[in-house]
């Protein structure tokens with residue numbers, strides 16, 4: 001049984017998928033995915049899992065470099081749009097991913113973790129890391145800002161989304177519990193007071209360090 005907040009979130013994104021209203025990445029988001037894909041190619045990594053993939057917004061940067069791309073998204077409709085674009089996005093939740101351990105060489109998740117309250121980030125991070133090989137890099141981008149939770153205005157169907165707009169130091173500290181941060185950026189963008197936080201995290205290697 002899905003909780004009411006997740007049902008609303010899914011309804012919002014199913015609606016967005018049908019409307020095909022999610023735009024392409026822009027500005028520093030493009031720089032981030034390009035730099036991450038270059039890193040994966042340089043390390044000879046052959047696959048990446050995109051968690052909260054939307055309609056495969058970022059797939060091209062990986063597939064252009066022959067890196068196998070699989071996305072997972074709460075909204076079934078995003079898988080349909082992704083397929084039209086030649087990419088695979090399966091339906092599933094980042095709380096319970098449909099993949100076995102050691103399935104992917106790297107992870108990627110953009111603009112998704114702010115839909116999870118801070119108290120649940122640890123659970124989600126453990127689940128995102130579970131299908132990755134040891135020592136995998138993972139790129140994570142998240143909206144943040146003033147350090148408070150807010151609900152969006154309802155869309156046409158009445159669905160709202162939780163935005164847990166954590167401060168940069170809070171988001172950084174939450175991620176640092178799951179690996180070492182090799183790259184960190186934060187920049188002002190979007191509505192007044194909002195920021196975007198982007199990290200490249202390295203999961204612990206075989207020795208656990």
Ligand SMILES: C[S@@+](CC[C@H](N)C(=O)[O-])C[C@H]1O[C@@H](n2cnc3c(N)ncnc32)[C@H](O)[C@@H]1O
Nearest residue numbers: 013052053054057073074075093094110111112
């Ligand atoms: C703001 S969109 C970002 C999509 C894409 N990563 C991008 O940057 O364009 C957030 C996405 O996260 C997905 N999402 C939200 N909660 C999720 C969950 N629990 N498990 C998997 N995907 C989720 C939504 O369906 C939506 O497609």
